[in-house]
Amino acid sequence: MDTQASAAARRPLPACDAPGGRIRQENQAMILRAAEHVFARAGFAGATMAEIAVRAGVPKSNLHYYFRTKQALYRAVLAHTLQLWLSETDIIRAELPPQVALEQYIRAKMRLSASHPDASRVFANELLHGAHEIGEVLRQVLRELVSRKAAVVQQWIDRGQMAPVDPQHLFFTIWAATQTYADFESQVCAVLGVSQLEQRDYAQATEHLVALLLRGCGLDPEPAAPDRRA
Numbered sequence: 001m002d003t004q005a006s007a008a009a010r011r012p013l014p015a016c017d018a019p020g021g022r023i024r025q026e027n028q029a030m031i032l033r034a035a036e037h038v039f040a041r042a043g044f045a046g047a048t049m050a051e052i053a054v055r056a057g058v059p060k061s062n063l064h065y066y067f068r069t070k071q072a073l074y075r076a077v078l079a080h081t082l083q084l085w086l087s088e089t090d091i092i093r094a095e096l097p098p099q100v101a102l103e104q105y106i107r108a109k110m111r112l113s114a115s116h117p118d119a120s121r122v123f124a125n126e127l128l129h130g131a132h133e134i135g136e137v138l139r140q141v142l143r144e145l146v147s148r149k150a151a152v153v154q155q156w157i158d159r160g161q162m163a164p165v166d167p168q169h170l171f172f173t174i175w176a177a178t179q180t181y182a183d184f185e186s187q188v189c190a191v192l193g194v195s196q197l198e199q200r201d202y203a204q205a206t207e208h209l210v211a212l213l214l215r216g217c218g219l220d221p222e223p224a225a226p227d228r229r230a
Contacts (some may be wrong), residue, residue, distance in 0.1 A: 163218030
């Protein structure tokens, strides 16, 4: 443990305000990001609350104040990740053109892969090990939401606004295509010959996926705006 991390581990979190207040939310967000990092690298079995506390820069006692057990914290990380992903499906509405809705959804999923790669890796690892902690949520909440959004896609198809694709499998394809840049970043970096993915890499990948997926749905993607930074 380096000196800075050791000192940070002894620094208590700010006093909590009212339940659900700003300080509490900020503290929980800080802990969740630290837990994402540790769980993504050590897995649930290998991670420790002490290591997460050091990563968050708080005493272990403060960590237990917010999350009494490692399992509770692990479940919170999974739930937070799913909440982030599901909130982006709000754009998929029948009154919007499918090109607009699907493009925005793909771009949002890519932004989350770039901004929360560890969260995606923790979630993927949970699924690979049988989804024991979050399986019921997937079978209920996720299944119901995908059913509703798939019905929107089917409406677009029935109206002749897009090609007849399988609505549910379309979501699986979008998830797989976007999350691979987080879950398998090492593989992507190895092939691209870079040490880590930068903003420009995500930007290039996003344009590729938008064009590829929209064309697969029989939609014409808008040409990308020129990069003014060049």
